[in-house]
Amino acid sequence: MEQSYSRIYRILHWTIAITFILIIITIFLRNTWLSKDNLAGIVENYFKDTDRPLSKDQSIALAKQIRAPMWQWHIYLGYVLIGLFWSRFIFTVLRKIRIQNPFNKTLSTKEKFQKWSFVVFYICVAISLFTGIFMENGPKEFKGLLKEIHVLSLYYLIPYIALHIGGILMAEFTNPKGIVSRMINGGSK
Template sequence: MENRNYTVAYRIIHWAIAICMMLILFTIFLRSTWMNKNSVADIIRNYLATTDQSLSDDQMISLAKQIRKPMWDWHIYIGYVLVGFFSIRMLLPFLNLMKFSNPLRKGLTIKEKFQYWIYLFFYGCVAISLVTGLIIEFGPKNLKGQMEEIHVLSIYYLLAFIFIHLSGVFVAEFTTNRGLISKIISGKKKDKF
């Protein structure tokens, strides 16, 4: 296994992208659970039952969407930030600030080839997610529905990648590549736990 050095640029962009993705997942989680339009509408319905006021189901859903809109706006804003960080990540190899992990390079082990293919697949999926998100926001309205269908699928590759990535990191840390976690955090390998 090759011994990688993680430059400051690599570490900053790695953690910036990771934080953005976790925040985006958090907004998806909120939208799917506590901030679900039907759950919020039920809260409104239960509250109105204790007063002399009433709204139709459509009005309650509309109000629920308005209540959760500021939270969902954060999903969009973080998506814009992620577009920027991802673009920088794709530029860094061309600026010699990060190397490109080519799975077709000779001399790689099967494990390294697998890792590099997973990363390429992940970067492709991220690019699709970002492009579909931008089309949803800025593209023609007739494509919005199709782009949303593709964009929603992003959660599946993202959750799978996080699981594979963290599993691989912990396996490497506790077997063949001790100090990997400290290197990606501080840039220096620590020999002791």
């Protein structure tokens, strides 16, 4: 029997997915075109032929100010993600969304793998959200350690997204077909 997805589940799924994509974009921009060194180089180059050249330190300070609003979006999106994950948890407790139970003995190996990958994903997301919120609002003496752990988040997120999309494609070309359309319209009840 093909699985159906409730409206609440689908809305949360797609909102979480979009939020993660936007968070990844902020990380990508911060580490590439909007990196402080890249921006500082552009600013330095621009001002070098003027009567007010900037030092490397001044250029980096200006670069940080230029990219600060974009990075603020990363923080806002983190708060949105916290709300979405709390909503997911609350709807699971209220039984509006089914829990992924990897201990069900009737599951195939493939299904257990899928369920366990969701469990690991949610644990990793909880760690990312915890470290992010405490970097912003917690004691400053732990900020360095929390930042190191938080930065490592990217190393689970990208492979998980690739695994998730690969699993969806595999399902679409084998069985159960139609998972994408069921995630959009809900499927049979």
